[in-house]
Amino acid sequence: MRSSPLFGIGAVPRVEGMSNPVVDTDAPLPTPAEPAPIDPPPESASLRSWLAVAAIAVGTFAVVSTEMLPVGLLTPISHGLHVSDGATGLAMTLAAVAAGFAAPTVLVAAGRVDRRIVLAAMMIVLFAANTIAALAQNFATLLVARVLVGVSIGGFWAIGASLPVRLVPAGSVGRASAVIFGGVSVASVVGVPVGTMIGEWAGWRVAFAAMAGLSAAVLVALLVLLPPLPAERAVRPRDIPALLRRGGVVAGAAALVLVIAGHFGAYTYVRPVLEEAGGLGPGPIGALLLGYGVAGVVGNVLAGAYAARPPHRTLALAAGLLAAAVVVLAVSGTWTPGTAAAMLVWGLAYGAVPVALQGWMSRVAPDAPEAGSAVFVTGFQVAISLGSLLGGVAVDAVATSSVLWFGAVPAAATTLLALVWGRRAGR
Template structure:
């Protein structure tokens, strides 16, 4: 006589999340490490520092272009195989950066590397949520994305220091090594998972017409724009307002990165409690902290304290936003999660532009946090509209 299955859902976080976090660590490191190596890269490739700075922009463009392309390319693949393939792209791209003999080839290698970014993080987030206990899905996603925040605390400064010692090309070799370790961890730790059923790519992309999905992506972009409208100019802001030296600013940025990490973990717990309240409350707190920063940035101690809290609040909304997009994108979670990460990069670029507007008009740096606060309040209003949209056209959601 056949007995009913007694297999219980998992109650602990799976160790596979460590492999996904390792991949995110490598991705976060390669995205931003070039900023600390600009003079070395520019001198070696025979370009100006502003031209070398476009390698950061090129990566962001690659993320945005690569997101839908890689989503389509991996749609019918088993998810473990897709993650391994994307790590392969990441490794090859970084090795190509290390070997690039000319500026043009370096630019192409950066764009190619970025193709793995959104797809790995998007599919990784879905895999983490599916492997986790039902009441800890957002926390699992947050732990995966912790690799990205730790990259800003350890990977970027460590890679910069290594590049100054061994040469900038060796930094990219080292990052490729991180990708190899992450790929091996995925191979050994992530269980085999079947591909999601995809009837047609047209139906997959039709999910992007849903108001709940679009509003979720818009909030992700606005959260990034709010952050980078200020973060882009944080060094001159601290130097001019608080009179902080370079060493003190570096320490402040490390503590800011610690705030990112704490915020991501807190946000995962809040999202498992209530996605919408976590988002709405987070946006309001970010806005208030940025208003406070216009005053607190005038003194080193208060500036750093505010930055830590701002870092926590900014990343506390990331897991709720990602979880919401996945929950609302029934039938195409991989695609929606991947494109949501591309939207985050669009927010990064637009935030830097918006934050620079008052400066280009002759205003001082204390006006920049007002821009970030305004964008955060706009995100809060969008969250209210999203909640209204839920009531008008409800969809079943896993974490509401």
């Protein structure tokens, strides 16, 4: 198997041709109804096909960047709307909860509706959410906007992740997947520092307005560039519970929830940590977040380069580095070199995490791409909401820096789980 980084993004592992894939088939999905005939992808990918893939990738960047925006703008939002830092973290929690419910719900509700239309609808919802957030005069209005963000994230990500095989020929699926999932990874590590810089330059409302503009541009691109994409088959409510009876899927979901909850429990409040414990101002914080983002892209590329290897090893290494980085950040105090090094390692480690987790899911559920995407997105969003919620409790009840210790423990547990599952799968 070969990984094909494109635009600096690590590839998601391809299933076809994989040696000894770990697939637990004790509980297969129900036999689907006869799918409607669809046109097969062409033998060679055209420029229009790659433009369609790029449009979906920018769409994933838009939805995930919008979700992460409050991380870099947490302090200005809390001051502007007169709420505490811990309460402002609910903007992350609520969006993630809504996304977790939306991923399977939108897939089931969409039925056989053309996937191009569904993606366009999700982008309209995102445009409305960002516009409402930019104009919000109180915290309750902002939370309404964040619920709409969650609906857009869950529906767009779950459907968009399964479309590479519909847009390009088999030989290019791995590269197309790399581009689409790269939008998620880049948003996770670059969207926050860019949003922070916009917020510092023009205010947090302008940052949300900028995302509304990007959402409108993506909507036009999707309608112009995507071909008709009739559903191959409708996802039924029983498909996802059937998938969760597979041991490999459950282990992967558990690892996902642990490491993502630990990461976002700490990362949601990284700006107050750097301000209070590190004694840093907006300029240095923006530079550190940008360095974190660059390191994250490097981690994404490195994880993609090792995509052919068992993903549990990549996940174990990345989660271990993440745990070590947040511990160093917790003890570095006002020692700026230690803080900078910890942020760079943290970004490097987290950049590899989504690639490794998606690789795990691809190996244990290669026969159910849309249902597998729903499990992945729902688990991801549940973990974000759990982490940011518990982190907010720790900030308000204990101390801001306590979230770093909260993040380290589940990340370390993920390393242990990945190694244990790897040994079991190897046998």
